[in-house]
Amino acid sequence: MTAAQAPNPDFAQLIPSVVLSMPAAAHLGFHFSRVEPGDVEIVQPHRRELTQHDGYFQGGVLGSLADFAAGSAAGTLLPAGWVNMTIDYTVKILAPAKGPDVVARGRVLKPGALLTIAAADVFSVDDSGETLCATALVTMRNVRLAAS
Template identity: 30%
Template sequence: MSDPQPHVAQTLDDLPDMADLLSRTGLEFMQDVLAGKLSGPPIGATMGFHLAHVEPGRVVFEGTPDFTVTNPMRGVHGGWYGAILDSCMACAVMTTLPKGQIYTTLEYKVNITRAVPLGTRMEAVGEVSHAGRRTGVATGELRGVDDGKLYATASTTCLVMDANP
């Protein structure tokens, strides 16, 4: 696994633009984010996770939930599980796209199997099950890095679209 990206977008102008997207395959785009050639998404910095590994059809994010993502019952909010799992699954779909295509999450589902203790280093792995012309389907797992326990599973369907330059 790699270290967090050295550059995370601070403004909309820092984010990759459509030209950055259209000049690369989805895999190349994700590899360039991992390498720090393109800025990483601010949601990761906000919620305490980062891109850690990219290969065709498989993406890994790592993160450690802290106090800022707790709910009123002192636990990790379900939105944290959803954000890191949506990220790894959708980005896995991204790795299958040719130049000129983009995607958006159409729907996702998360099944939380146990509570993540604050400060526990986690790994979210997204793997593509189907990469079609108009849809991509992926599954995800959230596991503790040190204990290997399964904390959540997920699935997603992404809509694949031709980009308008």
């Protein structure tokens, strides 16, 4: 995708604030390391309660991180007063994720008024570099918030 234009000038502050206020995001404990129009990166530190055998991140955690990263990327392109919600996603796990951090990079593939199609790649990060662990395709439904 070419460089996108964010219709909401406050997107870089709004997206982390809204996403990190969600109980599921707070439970995971990730943080945003990049928020740009149509493109975000989140970093998930290793935590024992997110793992399975021998310290590997559990697959559902990888799927959640991909969903949050893709959805956040899609959210950067929404006008003020709009939010998005996942209506479908497919995750393919390609390698085990183990290390001090997992990084999920979300990007918008096709923005739209009603639906936005996004993708995310999830990497295990350690001293030797990055390993692609999962990739996802995510469909987001864009919803205008009701005036209060």
